[in-house]
Amino acid sequence: MDINQEELDNKIANWLNLEAQSEIPFTIDYNFSSDKEEKFARWVMMASSVHSEFKFSMNDKIAWHQPLKPLALSKIGLVTTAGVRLRTDTPYLTNCEDTDSSFRTLPSNPNAQYQIDHLHYDHTAADLDINCIFPIEPLCQLRASGIIGSVAENHIGMMGCISNTSKLVNESIPKIIDILLSQQVDYVILTPG
Amino acid sequence: MGLIQNSIENVGIATISxxxxxxxxxxxxxxxxxxxxFPLGNPIGEANKIDDQKIVVHDLLRLFEIIQLPGxxxxxxxxxxxKIESFQGE
Known part of the structure; x- marks a missing residue:
């Protein structure tokens, strides 16, 4: 992994400059290849072949909350759809056609014993170091150095590529939101598998 | 993940995925x-590279200030x- 901070800073500066000059909303910073529709269609076909109930869901309207609170005073939470749970917690169901839409709470403890149940990606690296997909240790270190105010006491683990979205929307999401709101979380980072 | 993210943002918690x-x-x-x-399975980086992982998480947080337009x-x-294989046995 090669991180060039100068390159990132230049990129941000250019991006802000472009945005300022643009007369139309400059909403995207991904140089989509001309075959993005084809790539997307291939992914939908693949997902449909694995899950008979698969239905692609998109958001009707993009939600937006303008963040104003400085990071140094804010509480940060994590949500991962990489199939992470505590080793002592109930395993996710992986042998049914509908992907498990339940969730698990993950305590803010970098030393906890985690387990990954997801079958859709190679989690060799995350089995060695959970922070590859659930960055709890980096987050705790950012708090220790004062970059963020605090870390949520409880984070959320769940599966990705959930085919039964009605169960997800009606049962899991309201509970997840209650957990985040009750801890007064200001910002959430979501990570895939 | 998109449905979850949008729902969380909708209740006043800023999100980045x-x-x-x-x-x-x-x-x-x-x-x-x-x-x-990065390859699937490594959204935050390589195993046991805490300093690099911290940069990634910090950059994600910096984007809350930088990104001003929905979408x-x-x-x-x-x-x-x-290569992913290089994680094994190290």
Missing amino acids: VTMKPEITYYVQVPRSAHIR TIFELPYRWKR
């Missing part, structure tokens, strides 16, 4: 997203140099 498949994220439509060109997919300019 990591994506490795921006063509899917583009169609799902989410408030803020960072495209990281932005910001490509973080990291490069993956190692």
Whole structure:
């Protein structure tokens, strides 16, 4: 992994400059290849072949909350759809056609014993170091150095590529939101598998 | 993940997601997203590279200030140099 901070800073500066000059909303910073529709269609076909109930869901309207609170005073939470749970917690169901839409709470403890149940990606690296997909240790270190105010006491683990979205929307999401709101979380980072 | 992200943002909690498949994220439509060109299974980076992981998480947090328009997919300019196989046995 090669991180060039100068390159990132230049990129941000250019991006802000472009945005300022643009007369139309400059909403995207991904140089989509001309075959993005084809790539997307291939992914939908693949997902449909694995899950008979698969239905692609998109958001009707993009939600937006303008963040104003400085990071140094804010509480940060994590949500991962990489199939992470505590080793002592109930395993996710992986042998049914509908992907498990339940969730698990993950305590803010970098030393906890985690387990990954997801079958859709190679989690060799995350089995060695959970922070590859659930960055709890980096987050705790950012708090220790004062970059963020605090870390949520409880984070959320769940599966990705959930085919039964009605169960997800009606049962899991309201509970997840209650957990985040009750801890007064200001910002959430979501990570895939 | 997009449905969850949008629902959380909707109750007043600012969100950013990591994506490795921006063509899917583009169609799902989410408030803020960072495209990281790492292999599946490594959205935050390599195992046991805490300093690099911390940079990635910090950059994700910096994007809350930088991204001002809903639907932005910001490509973080990291490069993956190692093969996934190299994680094994090290």
